[in-house]
Amino acid sequence: MPTPEDFIRGGATAAGFALAEKGYSDLGDIGEKALKQFSGATVDPVTGMRSGGLADVLEERLQFQPYTVTTATGSDFGMMQQPGQTLPDGTVAPGEMDYQLTLSPDEQAFYENRLAGAGGMFDAAQVGTADREKEVFDRMMNAINPQRERERLALEGRLQSQGRLGVETSMFGGTPEGLSLAKAQEEAYSENMLTAMTFAGQEQQRQAQLGSGMLAAGYMPQQQLIGALQPGMTGAEQRRQATSQQTGAYGETYAAGLQALLSSALGQAGIAGGFGTSMASAALGGLFE
């Protein structure tokens, strides 16, 4: 027959088992709490506000921060993220990054004008030179034609005064002076033609060069804007790094707190579990002696 001692022993054993079980259960609660604190949603015990775990906080804090770089001439470079896209499985895919270079109106106009000019230059550089040669030649001839006409009239007057206007010779065609003048004028004519051809070719090269120059100049505002990105990106990166560090520090601190809390709870659970086990063990030991 169970003795009171037996009963006491049995009670003690039961109490020990109960304590051990509580310690075991507390360990599970602690793990659950740790999970909730790190990654799951938690209720702020102070404010009662519900919030995500540390991971959510960190995720939120480490979210991309859009920024804009604005140059002194008014152009800007903006970097932002498109809204996330909810996938069929319910997850949300992060939005794509969006980079936007925007020139100021003046620079935009400058850019457009230069590009249009460059286009015109390239178009001109692609056209055959024959028409231009003729145009240049005509202008050159128009410039010297009055002088040519004066020389012709002077010779005509001279020949007339000498009564030689009607001279025709097999050797010279007309008079020797007439041949000399015609030869000089034809040389000037040929020289002008050659000059016009050379000029037209060189002009075409210049047009191509100008087109290139204008094209390069047209992209200059953009280059300048891109040039301005580096300092801007550096600033943003520094900011991001600072945020990252802050967030890291926050996470680590937060995790350390949780770790301490969990360690404490683990200790408590261990104690309860150990005590209960001892009690049960002691109780069970006297019972079976």
Added chain:
Amino acid sequence: MAQELTSINLVAPAFKGINTEDSPLAQDPSFAEVADNAVIDQRGRIAARKGLSVITTNKTVLGSGKIRAIKEFKNNAGTTKVFSVGNNKIISGTTTLVDETPGSYTINADNWKMVNFNDNIYFFQRGFAPLIYNTVATGSSGGTGSTVKVLSTVNSASGLDDSTKFGNEILAAYGRLWTADFTDDKSTIYWTTLLSGHRWTGGTSGSIDISQVWPDGYDEIVALAAHNNHLIIFGRRSIVVYSGADNPASMALADTVAGVGCVDRDTVQATGTDVLFLSQTGLKSFGRTIQEKSMPISSLSGTITKDIIATLTTETESFRSVYHPEENFYLLTFVGRDVTFCFDVRGTLDNGSYRATRWPGTGFTSYVRQDNGTLLIGSVNGIGKYSGFQDNSGSYRFQYTSPELSFGDPAKLKFLKKIRPTIFGGENSNIFFRWAYDFNSSSASATITLTSNATSEYNVAKFNVGQFTSGQFLSRNNVNTTGSGGTLSINMESDINGKEMSLQEINVLALLGRTI
């Protein structure tokens, strides 16, 4: 009481030639109203001209035609050949005329002009292909043999295909041939390349159109002449002179003369120091005043201007002229009118005119002076020389008429008693004297036969030596005259038939009467 006869001597009458321009009364007795078939001889007397001594013995090829032009060709070897044209033929020779017309070459006009140039003779006439003759087998002219050829057919000939460019005037000067006066172009002159009369294109050949040079706006080239490195271009009414013609490509206008031109190409004669030509107003010449840069023109026929103009305007055929330094005359013949004016070029009168005489009815149709000085004359009889005192064995009439003589006082009545002419030559010739009073209101005549009545030492042997075997016949016959009048003119005529004759002086014996 009988009144004394007044003796008036007309010394060397007509020594100044014909003068039909001045008033008869105001004239110097040294002029003549008429001086036909006369020249001024070497002693300054009026004398009968020489005659035409025809040397042609066979003129079959000429037929009834006339020798229209004569030219003596002498090649570089000194061979001489006389060419002439007539009866639509090119003729050579002087005694027997030979037809030299190229085969299949048709001629219907005889207005050829011939020039010697670079060992060839060239024949040019408007509208006819030019011809050439040379005696050189080969050479720059490209000719062969010794026949007259069409110029365009000789080797290397060029520029001779256009029949409208067959000029009427041709000039050989400054190493080239020059031609002008075409059928349809009266203002252009063409010249050949140097020393090649057959190359009218290529080389240094050329042309000049002077249509814009004429001082009067328009004219037509009639003749060309070369003088003192000048090319003288005669228009009908103006003259254009180019200097530096030795290089025609650069020759320049030196002078122009408006209002005076040349009537005909064949009246132009170069005298060495001058160029004579017939203008519409008479015989003209260029003075040699190149240094003064001007070409003054003097009239050389000022004493017979009206006669020249009258003859000129009625001339229907052609003009011919010749300058003959040996005879000291320039002959100008109006062929259609059959009148020749003879200008003595030894000196000029006070008014700048040459002393002029007239040769009517000679039948002379062309002239050329040969290198030896012989003057050849063409006529219907062929070719003859200017020599002797017969025209083709016939006589011709020498005539002198004085101007109206007033003997210093036309108001006094003159009773002519005697005329006593001093005449050299003309032995046994009949002289017809005619004296007229008061501008032919009355006249009378007498005929004398020249016989010697003067003491002469000629033909007399002195000291038994026949030193003077011949002498000039001199006669001083008296002619008794009648009538009276205020003024008097004396006419003397004689047929020259083999004897020369000159009038030295006329001594007039007259009685001066009352005042009229």
